[in-house]
Amino acid sequence: MNEKIILIGGGGHCRSVIDVIEQTNKYDIIGIVDIKENIGIKVFDYEIIGCDDDLETIFQTCKNAIITVGQIKTNDLRVKIYNKLKGIGFCLPIIISPLAYVSKHSQIAEGTIIMHHALINANAKIGKNCIINTKALIEHDASIGDNCHISTASVINGGVEVKENTFVGSNATSKEYIKICEFVKAGSLVK
Numbered sequence: 001m002n003e004k005i006i007l008i009g010g011g012g013h014c015r016s017v018i019d020v021i022e023q024t025n026k027y028d029i030i031g032i033v034d035i036k037e038n039i040g041i042k043v044f045d046y047e048i049i050g051c052d053d054d055l056e057t058i059f060q061t062c063k064n065a066i067i068t069v070g071q072i073k074t075n076d077l078r079v080k081i082y083n084k085l086k087g088i089g090f091c092l093p094i095i096i097s098p099l100a101y102v103s104k105h106s107q108i109a110e111g112t113i114i115m116h117h118a119l120i121n122a123n124a125k126i127g128k129n130c131i132i133n134t135k136a137l138i139e140h141d142a143s144i145g146d147n148c149h150i151s152t153a154s155v156i157n158g159g160v161e162v163k164e165n166t167f168v169g170s171n172a173t174s175k176e177y178i179k180i181c182e183f184v185k186a187g188s189l190v191k
Contacts, residue, residue: 002028004062009069010034017068065090071149
């Protein structure tokens with residue numbers, strides 16, 4: 001029997017996360033938490049069943065949550081939600097698409113999602129509450145800090161250290177063995 005999970009955020013990233021969760025066949029999505037005005041609206045087949053004020057009540061019947069709010073300009077909302085969920089006692093599982101490759105010699109922390117066709121190579125370390133998006137590559141010995149978003153088709157090369165709270169835009173590529181601690185524009189070459 002699958003474990004129950006609640007999704008936090010009902011926008012575009014939520015739709016992508018639903019697709020990954022359905023592919024894993026490990027969780028039954030019981031609903032979505034979003035803003036009060038959206039209660040009753042459906043995202044695919046899943047209803048928005050409450051807002052932030054309802055999280056403690058929802059926790060009584062569902063202990064798992066995943067943050068499905070995206071991150072582009074800032075991760076402030078994702079960090080705030082993460083801290084609130086942890087304060088209530090929610091478990092934030094690691095969600096890994098069965099279409100991704102994750103080395104058994106890598107480490108991934110709670111609340112992180114690995115999207116379709118992402119590659120996580122040997123000795124890579126990924127922190128809490130991260131989005132490793134579709135077709136992103138995290139090479140050997142790379143380290144991704146907490147609350148990062150590594151966008152679609154971006155490449156984090158070997159030995160790179162991505163500091164916490166960093167956003168790396170789509171198709172950005174890093175040189176090996178450097179530190180990244182900023183907002184990286186889509187298509188950038190980071191040296």
